[in-house]
Amino acid sequence: MPRSLQKLVDLISELPGIGPRQARRVVQFLLRTDMAFKKRLAEAIVTMNENISQCSSCFRFDEVNAKGTCSLCANPNRDDAVLVVVEKDVDVDGVEAVHSYKGQYFVLGALMPLARQRKNVLSPRVNELIKRLKAQQHIQEVILAFSTTPEGDFTAKELKNKIQESFPTTKVTVLGRGLSLGAEIEYADQETLRSALQGRSEIF
Incomplete structure (x- = not known):
């Protein structure tokens, strides 16, 4: 397997409940899917990283307000x-x-x-x-x-x-x-x- 694909397999294998075999299947799916899907997936991960933070009050992950609290704590x-x-x-x-x-x-x-x-x-x-x-x-x-x-x-x-x-x-x-x-x-x-x-x- 090419090194770039093996790196992706290794990363996906770190997800909960996914072993190396399942990770290889995910990579094979990504290889065969269209570029638009891969772009949406990458953008969703970036958006999550930018918009989701840990609430300073309850410690759940959510879109927090200016005070650092989530929608439940702020309600x-x-x-x-x-x-x-x-x-x-x-x-x-x-x-x-x-x-x-x-x-x-x-x-x-x-x-x-x-x-x-x-x-x-x-x-x-x-x-x-x-x-x-x-x-x-x-x-x-x-x-x-x-x-x-x-x-x-x-x-x-x-x-x-x-x-x-x-x-x-x-x-x-x-x-x-x-x-x-x-x-x-x-x-x-x-x-x-x-x-x-x-x-x-x-x-x-």
Whole structure:
């Protein structure tokens, strides 16, 4: 394979869920498609890079305003007394698709690994979450909406303890067990996720 094509295969292989074989198929498709499509694809990537930034408040990627906040955080009609914490951006999309949650969001960025030994080692953005709760003390409830995996359960327990160390009166809840064991928020259907939100409960 020519070096220029191999470089493209290697880059595409770095995308989630795409291995070398799938990457080669994508490259073969691009070789056979017309120049107009390739130009649109390249322009879309450039436009994304120019127009999409990480929100300074919730850390999701969106078209942010002059203050650096996304459309959800800047919406005055959202309920700012409730905050859902999710692992990744796509989980925000899943909760929004339910059309029953009207509060705010915070994207944690990663779950805490079970192998974590030292108490000082926390998931990315935990400190930012605590800073937000300090800055917005009108937040009455934090909903921990993580996948029902061992890592998700462990992260919820650790976060609950961390939050209530500083905010003992803040209600901390998790999704109801409408989600099956091992289910990821990203792949949950709308009815199941709606039921899990409505059936949320406090962590003890």
